Amino acid sequence: MADRVLMSPPDVGQVEEEYVLQAMRSGWVAPTGPDVTAFENEIADRVGVGHAVALSSGTAALHLGMLGLGVGPGDVVIVPTMTFVASANAVTYTGARPCFVDVSPDDGNMDPQVLRDAISYVQAEGHHVAAVMSVDIFGVCANNTAIAKVCADAGVPLIEDAAEALGATDETGQAAGSFGRVAALSFNGNKIMTTSGGGMLVSNDKELADHARFLSTQAREPVLHYEHKHIGYNYRMSNILAALGRGQLSRLDSMIARRREIREIYHSLFDPLPGIRLFGAEQEQTANCWLSSVVVDREVAGFSASELGEFLNGRNIECRPLWKPMHLQPTFADSLRYVTGAAQGLFESGLTLPSGSAHDDAVINGVTETIREFMAAGA
Template sequence: MTGPVLLSPPDVGALEESYVLRALRSGWVAPAGPELAEFEREVAARVGTGHAVAVSSGTAALHLALLALGTGPGDVVLVPTLTFAATANAVRYTGAEPVFVDCDPATGNVDVALLADLLDRLTADGERVAAVIPVDLFGTCVDYASLLPRCEAAGVPVVEDAAEALGATYRGRPAGSFGRAAALSFNGNKIITTSGGGMLVSDDADLVDRCRYLATQARQPVLHYEHTEIGYNYRLSNVLAALGRAQLCRLDAMMARRRELRERYAKLFAAVGGVRLLGDHDPGSNCWLTVVVVDPVEAGWDVIDLAAHLRARQIETRPVWKPMHLQPVFASARAALTGAAARLFARGLTLPSGSALTEPQISRVLETISEFLEARR
């Protein structure tokens, strides 16, 4: 055993080094420059939207999109309970109230029927629902064929949280191309990384212009520094954009590597009763993270046991996202619940999934899991 095996480490190499060095030598090291403009153009083209603005994080992209839609105090925004805190935090940044919705147990994505019923109830009660934020969980897209017509009928805009889903597709259409706007993340553990960073993408040119303006401290287009409203320091640097451009060149190969690893996990667990992979029947997933879901009664063991066994051998795992309605900071929030998200939190475990994992590391993970399963047969 030589060193830890991480869940999803950055996958960078010589190509990224050459792009970053080029950006440094150009002198453009601030949040402006040719690499930044090209990165925005290339991501928009990949996602299939007309416009994009690169920002400091996926959270910033969500915040800007909500602001551009006029979200503010007194409004409510529907958010899946099974997500990372950033989705709900961005709502709070605007002063609006997140109302949480439980998930589809097969995928972990938002339960569309439950969301539609909640949307009807809230609007009937006279509340202003400023937006719906579906989350493409672990790289698998939401059922947009069902979701979008429900939101459109209610007159509520959709802001797609595609932070985990760059490269994924739904019925042939890229993640990030659904709704009025979408947020992408390039955090260090994502499928591509700019160290930290994100992007807002949309076909709405006016919305993107508004977000770009707010992301640059809402500075007025005059020679001196003039500000008529509050803005934010949210722009991505030109150097980090260069890193992102190199990563984007390798996206398809990195997705293929993650899918190959998922298939090896699927084969390993295929004959194990009470065990499944979350969303494993989605051919459009980018396979960002592979999640194993265990029924402890049928399997005879718990994910906690597997996690402890792997941890003892320096192999990193992580539970699925703790639902927002169970987080202390959102304890008083309203929620429409079925119990599905809480069960996935109790029974789900993310396994090492990164494209940078070496074959010896992958073999070590698979052999350690096999050892665990054999001991419990």
């Protein structure tokens, strides 16, 4: 393969071009405009919540969401250790500290029982748990109903990091992003849909959403001159990027369907093989199939995930391990944690493969043929 095969490149085309061109021709190229409002309304409808605030990133949504929940210096926010660093970074922006808890080895999402034990542990250590953040990893909804019950029992609010999961649901059909007091979505370039960069805060709490919108525009007071009584942030999404997002959202279901087709191709390849399984397979019918990953038992399969990954990357096919647990990251070396080893095991045995909806069958078949070549070479 001459050109590098990326894991999840943007999938944009004529539909998005028409949306963006229309926005440019309207003259609304400033940070606010009708496409921002329309995009917010369309995302709120898709997720099934009352309010949405278009922002510069999913990280900004997490930050403002926690501020809306009253998280601040001296507090602790419980976060699954298997996640992208943005989940943890956003906690530190508030002045609070993360406590990392372990996950289910089946799907990499927060384990409700481990969460319950962790809350008791952190509180027994004399810390105030200001919030719990669940993460819907790789497009699979966490068991947010059970997690919300644990939070309610402890009197702690839930924020849902649904950055990877737009379009996914749980087994009851409830959409990712609709759990807890507030949730965050991401439209980064490699996500299920993109606005180049960007994110969205979604919530049924109007006061919280309005406060996030206020803070996201530098906390400017509603007077003619520039008046500021609070510290604000330059977090608003531009009208042009919102137009791109509207075009992407109109195609979301077809992009999810394509990623599901790619996942089925991987099923056909890996299901007959001992010691290797598709990650999160039990929930894949309700997932958005953002990324397809495998977990490899080296003793049974005869090869490791890292050996397969090295082979594929050497042939210009992008792949990488699952998220490195946050409690193993140097920047969080001194963090609170309540871990069982499940996330570390997934990091050491997992590999994420090209999964983007922009990939046609020729590209994915080329990936699978390269995997077969690896196995035929004596793996």
